[in-house]
Amino acid sequence: MTLVTSGELAQLNERSREIFRQIVESYLATGEPIGSRNISRLLPSTLSPASVRNVMQDLEMLGLVQAPHTSAGRMPTELGLRFFVDAMLEFGDLAAADRARIDAQVRASSRTLEGVLTEASTLLSGLSRGAGVVVTTKRDPRLKHLEFVRLEPTRALVVLVAEDGAVENRVVDIPLGLPTSALVEASNYLNARLRGRTLAELQVETQKELEAGRAELDTLTARVVADGLASWGGSGEGLPQQLIVRGQANLLEDLKAADDLERIRLLFADIEAKKDLIDLLGRAEAGDGVRIFIGSENKLFSLSGSSMIAAPFRDASQQIVGVLGVIGPTRLNYARVVPMVDYTARVVGRLLGG
Structure with a gap:
């Protein structure tokens, strides 16, 4: 079977288009192939089943329709559906x-x-x-509150609340033996800076403070802060x-x-x-x-x-x-x-x- 170009498909004559339309619309309604006899009954002009079969064979040669299994009927191929949607389907207003x-x-x-x-x-x-x-x-809401909650010895949940009320939860790895007070300190540190800011803005400010050594955090708590922000922000892949x-x-x-x-x-x-x-x-x-x-x-x-x-x-x-x-x-x-x-x-x- 040789597939033709969209330009050649657009040159189908009116009779071929009408028969093709009947095949597609029947398939969209029932999911089943339709035979030449049924199509001949649906056409506005008188056309014998034999004539319809000839057109169906031509449409099959073009790659627009196919006969599934041993069925005598035809149904559209994916190429046929694409042609129908692009060139023949009329989209009306929503009811x-x-x-x-x-x-x-x-x-x-x-x-x-x-x-x-x-x-x-x-x-x-x-x-x-x-x-x-x-x-x-690309969602980067204004933030309202953040909290770290320990789940396991080496994992914590980052709960982050946006100003619009949306809540995001992410799991972050934490150092083994990290005291609960370090999670509380990390939460307090970020909550003092996040209100009204986006995550991206908070990350920039926090990173600058950590690099400049201005943040009054011990090493483990600083690591929790950095890892928590990175986890909530995603992998950086833009997904x-x-x-x-x-x-x-x-x-x-x-x-x-x-x-x-x-x-x-x-x-x-x-x-x-x-x-x-x-x-x-x-x-x-x-x-x-x-x-x-x-x-x-x-x-x-x-x-x-x-x-x-x-x-x-x-x-x-x-x-x-x-x-x-x-x-x-x-x-x-x-x-x-x-x-x-x-x-x-x-x-x-x-x-x-x-």
């Missing part, structure tokens, strides 16, 4: 009822960033019947700080066969690994507006055969601070989910002052 529901539920959530994003991912999952995903990036996934169970609905279940199992494993999903959402952040990833176009979905629709959202300074979206089967209702994701991203942006 008024869906807009009202998104406005009401997201605005009614906790006004903390985590509360807003958790509600947004849960909402997208419910509306799309897929998995709702949100990742936050987003928080990933929220809701509604994975929706992906188990309407499974057609055992191989469907295996694909979903592989997708769950990929989601649990997180890094590839965060990388993919980072690609969505790089674009403006809604991005659509279909199947093996991205390594995350190369085995599971899934799709993701994602859009970035902005803060008050118009900086992109995260991405939200929906993961589902390749037969997602793109016409409905794309405007839904776009509108939710704009609502979240407005709540964050964007």
Whole structure:
């Protein structure tokens, strides 16, 4: 099979386009291949099943459709879905009822960033019947309070509270035998300096004091301070700080066969690994507006055969601070989910002052 260019695909005649549209729309609705006889009944013009079969064979030669197993019917390939989404699908406005529901539920959530994003991912999952995903990036809130809590002889929990009420927890290694008084001293030292500052600002000031020897801390306590700030700030790799996934169970609905279940199992494993999903959402952040990833176009979905629709959202300074979206089967209702994701991203942006 020779795959053709997008320019050649765009030159399909009207009859081929209409038959291709029927194949795709049937697949998006049912997940099943459709045969020439059924298509001939759906076409606005009279065309025999034999003529439809000839066109279907041409579409298969172009790489747009395929016949699964020994079925006489056809269903779109990933190339076909991409062509349909890019060249043929018309995205309408989101229904008024869906807009009202998104406005009401997201605005009614906790006004903390985590509360807003958790509600947004849960909402997208419910509306799309897929998995709702949100990742936050570049978040550096103004701080209110910090505390070190010993967990084990060599590990402590760093609890950090932002002015907007959001709470972050990180585990940090501590020297063996470190007295509890050193943790209290580290907490007091940072709390005296952090109010109203971002983590980045606090790190800069603290580092200068430690290097200049102005901090009245013993060696072990100074080490706890430095390690605690580094741990809460992340690994320095620039990865987003928080990933929220809701509604994975929706992906188990309407499974057609055992191989469907295996694909979903592989997708769950990929989601649990997180890094590839965060990388993919980072690609969505790089674009403006809604991005659509279909199947093996991205390594995350190369085995599971899934799709993701994602859009970035902005803060008050118009900086992109995260991405939200929906993961589902390749037969997602793109016409409905794309405007839904776009509108939710704009609502979240407005709540964050964007």
